[in-house]
Structure formats: structure tokens, C-alpha cells
Amino acid sequence: MRLESHPIVDFKRGKEVTIYFNGKPVKAYEGESVAAALYAAGVRVFSRSFRFHRPRGFFCAIGKCSQCMMEVNGVPNVRTCKIYVKDGMQIRTQNSIPDAENDALAIFDKIIDTVFPHGSHYKKFNRSAKLREFATKQMRKLAGFGNPPKSVPDVDAEYEIIETDVAVIGGGPGGMSAAIHAGKYGARVIVMDENPFLGGQLVKQTHRFFGSAKERAGTRGIKIAKILEEELLSYDNVEVRKETKVFGVYGNEVAAVEKDRKLLRVKAKKIVIATGAYERTLIFENNDLPGVYGAGGVQTLMNVYGIKPGERGLIIGSGNVGLILTYQLLQAGVDVAAIVEAMPRVGGYFVHAAKVRRLGVPIYTRHTIVRAVGNKRVEGAVVAQLDDRWQPVPGTEKKFDVDFICVAVGLSPAHELLYHVKAQMKFVPELGGLVPLRTKYNETSVEGIYVAGDVAGIEEATAAIMEGRIAGLHAAMSLGYGGEDVKKELEEAVKDIEAFRAGPFGERICHGLEKCTLEKEVSL
Amino acid sequence: MSNYLERGYLEREDLPPFPPEERLTSGKPVAYIECVQPIPCSPCYESCRFDAIQMDNINDPPKLDYEKCTGCMACIRVCPGLAIFMLQIKDGKGYVTIQYEFLPWLQKGDRVKLYNRKGEEVGEGTVTWALNPERNDRTQLVTIEMNKDLIYEVRAVRKR
Ligand SMILES: Cc1cc2nc3c(=O)[nH]c(=O)nc-3n(C[C@H](O)[C@H](O)[C@H](O)COP(=O)(O)OP(=O)(O)OC[C@H]3O[C@@H](n4cnc5c(N)ncnc54)[C@H](O)[C@@H]3O)c2cc1C
Ligand code: SF4
Ligand code: SF4
Ligand code: FES
Numbered sequence: 249m250r251l252e253s254h255p256i257v258d259f260k261r262g263k264e265v266t267i268y269f270n271g272k273p274v275k276a277y278e279g280e281s282v283a284a285a286l287y288a289a290g291v292r293v294f295s296r297s298f299r300f301h302r303p304r305g306f307f308c309a310i311g312k313c314s315q316c317m318m319e320v321n322g323v324p325n326v327r328t329c330k331i332y333v334k335d336g337m338q339i340r341t342q343n344s345i346p347d348a349e350n351d352a353l354a355i356f357d358k359i360i361d362t363v364f365p366h367g368s369h370y371k372k373f374n375r376s377a378k379l380r381e382f383a384t385k386q387m388r389k390l391a392g393f394g395n396p397p398k399s400v401p402d403v404d405a406e407y408e409i410i411e412t413d414v415a416v417i418g419g420g421p422g423g424m425s426a427a428i429h430a431g432k433y434g435a436r437v438i439v440m441d442e443n444p445f446l447g448g449q450l451v452k453q454t455h456r457f458f459g460s461a462k463e464r465a466g467t468r469g470i471k472i473a474k475i476l477e478e479e480l481l482s483y484d485n486v487e488v489r490k491e492t493k494v495f496g497v498y499g500n501e502v503a504a505v506e507k508d509r510k511l512l513r514v515k516a517k518k519i520v521i522a523t524g525a526y527e528r529t530l531i532f533e534n535n536d537l538p539g540v541y542g543a544g545g546v547q548t549l550m551n552v553y554g555i556k557p558g559e560r561g562l563i564i565g566s567g568n569v570g571l572i573l574t575y576q577l578l579q580a581g582v583d584v585a586a587i588v589e590a591m592p593r594v595g596g597y598f599v600h601a602a603k604v605r606r607l608g609v610p611i612y613t614r615h616t617i618v619r620a621v622g623n624k625r626v627e628g629a630v631v632a633q634l635d636d637r638w639q640p641v642p643g644t645e646k647k648f649d650v651d652f653i654c655v656a657v658g659l660s661p662a663h664e665l666l667y668h669v670k671a672q673m674k675f676v677p678e679l680g681g682l683v684p685l686r687t688k689y690n691e692t693s694v695e696g697i698y699v700a701g702d703v704a705g706i707e708e709a710t711a712a713i714m715e716g717r718i719a720g721l722h723a724a725m726s727l728g729y730g731g732e733d734v735k736k737e738l739e740e741a742v743k744d745i746e747a748f749r750a751g752p753f754g755e756r757i758c759h760g761l762e763k764c765t766l767e768k769e770v771s772l
Numbered sequence: 773m774s775n776y777l778e779r780g781y782l783e784r785e786d787l788p789p790f791p792p793e794e795r796l797t798s799g800k801p802v803a804y805i806e807c808v809q810p811i812p813c814s815p816c817y818e819s820c821r822f823d824a825i826q827m828d829n830i831n832d833p834p835k836l837d838y839e840k841c842t843g844c845m846a847c848i849r850v851c852p853g854l855a856i857f858m859l860q861i862k863d864g865k866g867y868v869t870i871q872y873e874f875l876p877w878l879q880k881g882d883r884v885k886l887y888n889r890k891g892e893e894v895g896e897g898t899v900t901w902a903l904n905p906e907r908n909d910r911t912q913l914v915t916i917e918m919n920k921d922l923i924y925e926v927r928a929v930r931k932r
Binding site (some may be wrong): 254255256458461466467468566579592593596600601605608609610631663747749751753754 | 775776777778779780781782806807808809810811812813814815818828829830832849850851852854855873874875877887888889890891901908910911917927928
């Protein structure tokens with residue numbers, strides 16, 4: 249299942265190592281995540297749901313959905329898509345007997361379902377708080393929370409205090425651009441990212457990007473990540489910490505853990521939050537079966553690790569992500585049965601749709617998926633036409649034989665850290681969900697806390713780069729760096745992003761922004 | 773407005789005007805741009821040193837001046853939409869140059885199947901020129917010889 253050749257990417261695999269999955273040896277390569285290595289070895293069932301013990305596969309592959317949790321070297325509930333293989337690593341599925349693949353407890357699914365049909369507990373135990381508490385407790389017992397480790401790991405945690413001007417959380421295009429533009433004018437900057445690499449979502453975007461030449465249009469996303477990283481590393485006053493997860497922001501201090509054991513306490517005058525987004529899912533029958541994946545999850549598997557997600561897939565959603573993913577699957581030699589879109593027309597750019605249409609992939613507009621078929625993994629999908637009230641039209645069902653289904657229905661901002669700082673938030677559908685109020689310089693309602701990229705509203709890497717530029721420049725400027733030059737560039741940056749959003753595709757974004765722009769006066 | 777967004781491909785009435793026959797047979801290929809929707813994209817415009825592509829702002833769909841186009845192929849190298857095709861007619865044969873990003877890479881002399889915008893097979897052709905993919909960041913440019921009536925139809929190829 250590992251790709252040996254690919255038109256665009258050369259997969260450089262590390263040294264071969266052996267990991268143990270439920271006791272059985274599995275071949276893997278250094279640099280692969282545990283989830284990816286297991287997938288390549290044919291493992292599809294990663295865990296079982298708490299209630300009903302339903303089989304679950306991975307979904308997002310970026311550490312944001314928790315579907316891939318297993319016990320790793322005795323530590324329970326580890327997201328296996330965010331941990332990398334090491335020789336001799338012991339991985340076990342949890343909350344199942346004897347293992348997730350053949351879970352005897354799955355019998356509950358059948359029994360309980362007859363008494364409490366799916367979803368009924370939402371109504372059943374809500375009459376009083378006491379009853380709900382009692383019922384929740386009983387259900388927790390039934391479901392279990394994995395097996396907590398018996399002993400405390402015997403490692404010393406190091407501790408480091410860092411003082412800096414600007415702390416940037418997230419090393420995607422938004423964060424890198426913010427760091428570059430603050431660093432360029434002399435501010436001391438630290439960039440933290442939980443991944444062992446910079447680039448965020450760009451590392452899986454093998455296609456050429458849109459935009460203007462100034463934003464490096466016509467260049468592949470993977471290259472843009474490299475270009476930004478090189479520029480970032482060229483500034484001595486910018487420090488990069490990889491494999492560093494920020495778990496809290498308390499006032500002006502950022503708390504992070506580096507390489508899983510070293511604690512960082514970063515005291516920063518300005519903080520830029522650029523944590524990106526989550527993948528959304530969609531409600532349909534059996535949407536929890538292994539084989540139903542987020543589009544980005546499939547991209548990560550295929551374009552970062554060079555692992556084929558399957559033989560034939562179905563794509564739900566015809567936005568740019570769905571369209572590009574389809575093209576990338578074809579490039580990796582994977583068949584795509586169809587693209588299904590509920591709206592009456594293609595959601596993404598027409599040129600992307602044309603690319604896959606001429607390669608023979610049909611696009612069904614006004615259609616939706618009604619169910620995934622299969623027992624322990626996806627074996628097919630049923631699609632139906634929608635009427636004007638978005639209801640499936642009886643008799644229009646079509647069945648596709650596919651071994652995976654990609655849900656490409658959009659992203660939502662990853663906004664947790666914004667609550668730590670008590671930024672004012674607002675639900676803005678045009679921007680993908682809950683987003684912070686911000687000034688036109690991307691400062692939130694909390695002074696000194698900035699946002700950039702998808703966390704501020706789902707848009708594009710190009711926009712993330714532009715927003716990062718604005719946030720970085722403003723942060724540097726308000727710390728007194730850069731003089732007139734930085735003011736000039738800031739004005740230019742604001743104009744650039746306005747021009748970028750001026751077209752029909754930017755209209756929705758502008759509508760959304762109107763709802764969450766703070767009029768707080770910011771002196772230039 | 774046309775419903776090309778319902779279908780995902782352009783029909784005859786959605787297409788930009790064809791280049792004049794004299795230009796097609798003039799000895800140099802001419803760019804033909806199938807990018808009709810306003811999207812924030814402009815590398816084709818920025819790459820053309822001959823002012824052949826007009827665009828008022830980044831969201832304006834590109835318009836091509838066939839007389840100014842020299843056939844230099846700068847635009848087709850960078851178009852992220854794979855929406856630019858070079859067309860030519862020579863000695864009664866049609867030639868279409870497209871961006872190609874699949875394995876195996878194509879080579880001069882290869883026979884390929886030809887597909888139209890809907891993905892239907894419409895014939896066979898021969899590769900007469902293939903740029904080394906490494907020379908264009910792995911987007912290969914390939915020129916396919918075909919029946920001259922097919923140059924407005926064929927938009928994808930696959931090796932047999
Ligand atoms: C299939 C697909 C195609 C796309 N095509 C295009 C395109 O053609 N053109 C375009 O412009 N855009 C495109 N995009 C969009 C683009 O990839 C995103 O908009 C962009 O990456 C957003 O940048 P960001 O910096 O906001 O977030 P991200 O790229 O998501 O980066 C966020 C980073 O923050 C890190 N992080 C998150 N939380 C923490 C924490 N607590 N501690 C430490 N680190 C953390 C993450 O690991 C990640 O590296 C595409 C996206 C997809 C999925
Ligand atoms: S082929 Fe050359 S001259 Fe013609 S439009 Fe493209 S870049 Fe301009
Ligand atoms: S570069 Fe391609 S996709 Fe972009 S505007 Fe030009 S023709 Fe359209
Ligand atoms: S958290 Fe690992 S797949 Fe989502």
C-alpha cells in the first residue's frame with residue numbers, strides 16, 4: 249500500500265523499524281506516524297466507540313478528532329496520528345476485548361440498540377439533572393475510558409523560561425508569515441508547532457496554488473511551505489520550536505510542552521494564534537465506519553506518507569478541497585467513483601472541476617450520500633438525488649462499490665486557545681464557525697493577541713499568508729519596531745488583502761468579516 | 773448565465789472565441805484559455821511578456837489577444853487550473869499542447885488515448901513533443917498530434 253513512485257512527490261522514507269500492534273510485529277519506517285504505519289499494514293479498525301463498541305478508523309490525521317486513540321508504550325489515549333514510530337514501540341487497542349478488530353463487547357451494539365435506539369439517550373435521561381448524572385455514570389462504566397497506566401512514567405521533565413517579543417502559535421502559512429514579518433523589522437520571535445515539520449496544511453498540497461505571482465501563485469503548496477520556512481530561518485531573531493504543543497495561554501504567557509517532556513513557559517509581549525482548523529464531518533448512516541475519512545486525512549496519508557488510502561473512493565463535497573483531492577487521488581493511481589455535491593452546482597473553482605471531469609470522474613450535483621455500506625469497514629456507499637427541500641428523492645438511490653469515502657464538507661476554526669485569553673467570539677457561518685472579533689489589523693478584542701489564517705475564518709493559504717503578514721507587522725509596529733517603513737508596509741498589506749477578496753469568491757468572506765470586525769481605533 | 777457549474781465542463785456556447793484559422797496555421801502555436809469564471813488568480817497574466825493576456829484585476833477572467841500571442845508557452849507552464857492549451861494546425865494535422873501530471877511520464881512517439889471535456893474517449897493521437905517534467909516543476913508539457921477537427925475537443929490524454 250506504500251507508493252513507490254509519484255508524479256510530484258519523492259517519498260523519502262527513514263530507516264526500517266518494527267513496532268508491535270497488539271503484540272504482532274509490524275514493519276514501519278522512521279518518520280511515519282503510528283497511524284500511517286498501521287494503515288499501510290492493513291489495519292483499518294483503530295478503536296471502538298465508548299458506547300456500542302462500534303468500529304472506528306482514523307478520520308482527520310492531524311490530531312483533532314480523537315478517533316485514532318490507542319495505548320502506546322503503556323500510556324492510554326494517545327492520538328496515534330500525532331506520534332511517530334520508534335523501534336520496538338508497543339501499541340494496543342483499548343476499550344475492547346480482545347482487540348478492536350474482533351471486539352466481543354460489540355454485542356452491546358446489537359442489544360442496547362433494541363432498548364435504547366441510537367440517539368434516544370438525548371431524550372430519555374434529560375428529565376432531571378439527577379437522572380442524567382446517574383445514567384451518565386452507568387454508561388461511562390459500560391463504555392470505559394481505556395486502561396490508565398499503572399505507574400507514573402519515570403522521566404524528569406525539564407523546564408525552560410523564554411522571554412520574547414512575539415510568540416507565534418502554529419507554523420502553518422499564517423503563523424510563518426506572521427513570524428517573518430515581525431522578525432523582519434527586528435522583533436524577537438518564537439514560533440511553536442506541534443508537528444515535527446513546519447508548513448501546516450501546506451505539506452500535503454501538492455498542487456499549484458492560485459492567487460497572484462506576489463503570493464507565489466503557480467507554485468505548489470509544498471514548495472510554498474519550503475520557501476516560507478527558508479525565509480523564516482534566515483532571521484537570527486526568529487526561533488523555531490518544532491514538536492512543541494501549546495496547551496495554554498495565560499495572559500501574556502504561553503505554556504507548551506516540547507518533544508513530549510520539556511515544559512516551556514514563554515513570556516511574550518504579543519501573541520499570534522495561528523492554529524488552523526478542524527475537519528468537519530457529515531451526518532449519514534454509518535458515518536463512523538472505518539473508511540469514512542476527512543479529506544485532509546486522506547491527503548496526509550497519501551501525500552505526506554505516500555500511503556494509498558484504498559483502491560476506489562467516493563468524494564462528498566465539490567469545494568476546492570474535494571476537487572483537488574480527487575485530482576491528487578488520480579495522480580496516486582487511486583480510482584474515484586464520483587464526486588457528490590448537495591448544492592445545485594460545483595462549489596469550488598470551475599477549472600478544478602474541469603480537470604477531474606475530463607479525466608472521467610462524474611460530478612453529481614443535487615445529490616447526497618445516504619449511507620455507507622459495510623460491516624467493519626466501508627465496502628460501498630449509497631447516494632441519492634435531492635429535491636428542492638434537500639430531501640432524498642425515493643427511487644433515485646445509486647450504489648457505488650468503493651472502499652473509502654472522503655468527507656470534504658469544510659473546516660471549522662480551531663479556536664480553543666482563544667477562550668484561554670477570553671477573546672470575544674462570534675458564530676459566523678461565512679467564516680466556518682466560531683471566530684474571534686478582530687480589528688482590521690487582526691488583533692482580537694484582547695490587546696496584544698492576534699489571529700491569522702484559518703483560526704480567524706476558513707479561507708485559503710494565500711489569505712492566511714496575507715493575514716499573518718498584517719498581524720506580524722502590526723505586532724512589531726506596536727512594539728516600536730520598524731518606524732515609517734513598517735507603517736507603509738502595513739497599509740500596503742491591508743490593501744492587498746482587500747483586492748484579493750474583491751471577487752465573487754471573496755464576497756462571502758467579506759460578508760462574514762463585516763459581522764466580526766472590531767472598530768477599535770488603532771493608531772498607525 | 774450558462775450552467776457549466778452544474779456540469780463541471782464547458783459546452784460550445786461557454787467557450788471563448790476560437791483563434792482565427794490563419795493564426796492557427798501561421799507556424800507558431802497559439803494559447804487558448806478555458807478559464808471563464810472570476811477567480812482570484814493571475815499567474816498567466818503576470819507571466820506573459822507580450823501583453824497578450826488582458827485582465828483588469830486579479831478576479832477578472834483572462835482574455836487573450838490572439839494576434840499578440842507569440843506561442844512562447846510561458847503561461848501554460850504556470851497555470852494552476854490546467855486551463856491553458858496551445859493549439860496549432862500544420863500540414864493538415866492538429867496539435868494540442870497540454871499540462872500533464874501523471875505517471876508514467878509521456879515520451880515522444882507514445883500513442884495516447886484522447887478524451888474530451890466530459891472524459892469521453894474521442895480518438896487516438898501521438899506525442900510529438902514532451903518536456904522533461906523536471907524542467908517545469910513536474911508539470912510536463914506534451915504536444916499531441918491528432919485529427920485537426922479534434923483540437924477544440926481534446927482536453928486530456930492517457931497512455932494506452
Ligand atoms: C485539499 C486542500 C487544498 C487547498 N488548496 C489551497 C490552494 O490551492 N490555495 C490556497 O491558498 N489554499 C489552499 N488550501 C487551504 C490552506 O491549506 C489553508 O487555508 C492554510 O493552510 C491555512 O493556514 P493556517 O496557517 O491558518 O493553518 P494550518 O496550515 O492548519 O497551520 C496550523 C498549524 O498550527 C499547528 N498547531 C495547531 N494547534 C497547535 C498548538 N496548540 N500548539 C502548537 N501548534 C499547533 C498545526 O500543527 C499546524 O501546523 C487548501 C486546503 C486543503 C485542505
Ligand atoms: S503563449 Fe506566451 S505570448 Fe501567448 S499568451 Fe501565453 S505567455 Fe503570452
Ligand atoms: S493562470 Fe490559469 S487558472 Fe489562473 S487565471 Fe490564468 S488561466 Fe485561469
Ligand atoms: S486525532 Fe488522529 S485521526 Fe483524528
